[in-house]
Amino acid sequence: MIQLRNIDKYIDKRFQRTFILKGIDLDIEEGEFVTIMGPSGAGKSTLLNILGFLDDASEGEYKFLGEPVHNLSEKKKSDYHKSHIGFVFQAYHLIDELTVYENIEMPLLYRKVKSKQRKAMVADILDRFNIVAKKDLFPPQLSGGQQQVVGVARAIIGSPKLLLADEPTGNLHSEQSEQIMEMFKKLNDEGVTIIQVTHSEKMAAYGNRIINLKDGAVVKENPYEEE
């Protein structure tokens, strides 16, 4: 599904080039649940952004479903955002002016799903995530965990093939975190490819592969499997 070859990401500042990522080679197959770990500033989020087309690599080759990403037009990228990729953020990033229902519905609007079908799909998700009672509340009225549940619901309502999660549990306490991770596990079982960034080994354990980043480079692939 994803092939990264010799990906570099750097920032040029007056006579000095700062590398954020350097020489990343990575293959991720469909159906994997990958966790990217590493200390602060290791380049985890940057890598995730590149994977999700939110940022471009400075050098190197990135193929998504066999198609070279650097050739994609803006239009094509947002088409992929609509249909193939879902995002979950540490800060939830719900739109405060919209209700839970409307937040979840939004991706469908951009996909121009018909009103009737939209209602059915949102109702289904609300039901599945057990938040029917909260559908008319606004995000600030919810707890962090509940907001993240909505965030996940919004990310997957378009049945993406790939779910990218940047520290999805970073702002949550453990019970809420486990709930979200259980959710991810279940989605993965249903065939969704998941890539998450986390600091927590406990959360990483839900996945089946770990990529360790340090100073912008992959240091050791999946140390747990060898045990």
Added chain:
Amino acid sequence: MLKNYLKIAFRNISKHKGYSFINIAGLSIGIALSLLIFLFVMHEFSYDNFHKNADKIYAATLHQGEQTIAVTPSIIAPALDQQFPEVDKWVRIYEPTRYSPVVVKKGENIFQEDNFLYADSAFFEMFSFPFISGDPTTALERPRTIVLTESSATKLFGDTNPVGQILEARVFSDVINFEVTGVIKDVPSNSHLQFDYLASMTTRSNWSELSDTQIRAANFFTYLMLNDERSEASLSNKLPSFLSNFVSEESDLSLSLLPLTDIYLSSGIQAEMNVLGNKNALFGFIAIAFLVLLIAITNYINLATARSSNRASEVGIRKTLGAHRGALIRQFYSESVITTIVSVGIAIALVEIFKNPFFDLIGKEISISLFSDPLVWFMIILTTLITALAAGGYPALVLSSFEPEKVLKGNFRGSGSDAFFRKGLVTFQFAASIFLIMGTAVIYQQTDYILNKDLGFDKEQIVILPTGDNILSQKRELLKSEVLREPGVMSATYMSNVPGNPFGGYTAIHAPLQESVSTSAGAADPDIVSTLGLELLAGTGFPNNSEYTPEQGYVYIINEKLAETFNWSSEEAIGKDLNLQGGREGKVVGVVKNFNYASLKENIEPLALFMQPNMYDNLLVKISPNSIRTTLSSLGELWRDLAPHRPFEFQFLDQNLDALYKSEQRTKNIFLLFAGFAIFIACLGLIGLSSYTIERRTKEIGIRKVLGASLSGIVSLVSFDFLKLVALGFVIATPVAWYTMNQWLADFAYRIDMGLGVFIVAGIAALLIALFTVSWQSIKAAVANPVESLRSE
């Protein structure tokens, strides 16, 4: 999707009530002012369009040298009709009230009327004034017939049908019993012909001027209806040779055709019946209305971009969910569209409420309904679109360009170019506001100057009584002596024309010289010098001799300017022969210092005054300042004794003169109104912007306070940034205002010197207003407890 846009737009508008209030208040005021100006301008441009034959009707105008004159000799219309097949119909109009009001009597009721015209019989076939009763084609055919407007008919005849009834009118010295042959709807306000009574021209058939066979005095408005659109060009070509049949070769007279619908906005025509409009002023008003609207639009742009960081994460999220840039642009546009529509709604309500006060303010009687005219609808829709696009455009482009990867990190701050743009806009707003304030100040000074300038004669406490009829001419001496016996009356003089109204145009001839001189002239009695306080430079003035008649030879008091034109010194002029066209041979007996008997827009032109009692149509009475009221009431009693056939209606000379500057008063009021709202809207924007800046700098202010910054230090820290922009606006506005106001002042022969003072005062005023606005916010921030702001992090 649209529903989603609208939903979030509404929620954003209602969530940020303060900002929405600033936007909507500014836009609705800006739009309301623009609509009001548009209604006014539309009215001004619609003059005489309502006539069915509007595109075929022309007024013949006379040109002499630089002057264009609205009146022509009586022979022009019938002669043109006789000689040229292009002329379909012709009408001459004669306005007796130019010289003296007409007194209309019905039963016991007497009215003094100023809108009384005579017209040839084709009048109602040419012009479309709808009849309520009577027959338009025959109404003016017979002598002593008259057509009334609905209101004058009601005033005289109540609810009864006046057609066939008789009313008595006293025109000059004639008492005429007119038969009412028709009633028309009131003349619309956008007609350059204004009348309450229209009498048939044949009534005056014994008047020699009507059957002139050559060019004599120009007393008639001539209207021609031509056959088709081609007729105008072919007739115009023939006019020079036509006129050469009547005038000598060296004459500088010429004739031309002016389309009916162009008359009202052809400013600069002399001797027109009513005050004409001024096209340039209209364009100026549109420009300043647009300027105020632009200031309001700028508020929207400024506040939307300033707060863009608040919306940034929303943009980021939407993009990760697959929103195209186009979709986001549409979304942000929908917010400006909603804001604009709400503002337009409020603006329409404001216009409905304030249109009459506004029209009062600009001195116009306009009855216009906002919704009856499709053009108004078109303008409203156009304004909505332009405002929504202009206000929403830049914010939509900026906001939709945010990249999710950057904005979703949190702590996003807008780009520097954005802030630069915003500063530019604030500078523009204050430049525009300061320009309007400066303009207002200059216009105020100038109108104040022309209203209070020493005119070279006394205009205060002088009452004008119309006396131009046969009964009062019998009692001329008696009336004046009785008036003078009133203790409060200081002096009185008869005059044919009153300063402020046009004097007759004559040709003055001094026999030994070949060339003739154009001059204004009128009749007056010997007391004019004392009553108006004229300064006699040479000679004795008119003989104070009740036995004097013009048959003994005319006597002239001329002004310095006329003496100069003949190359005479004041002393030399005395005793010189002078003849005014029309056989008034006589001698100069006095030279008076120049005085401004006409508008101060014009230089003083030559003037000759002569004694001719049968032209004494007005009695000017100077009243002692301490007893105006009692003197007026005793004059009223005297009037009822001596002139029971006329109502006691009078005018003050100073008011008559002030009326010359109606359009200047209008310009002043419009500028005042617009400058006031411009600075108000600009300050609303400043409140929004400064409170936002302060909100973002709360932490900085908190830290500075903890480190010991003083209150004034913090206030100036925040205020200075904005005041720099206001100061820059001042620098930009000053030359523009200087140039524009110089142009405006160029219209006046007498004008103020624009000192730098006005500009500096206007600039300082704007600066103080801005300072007050900003410091109100910054003081609030400065006195806040720093612990509060620092804890919130």
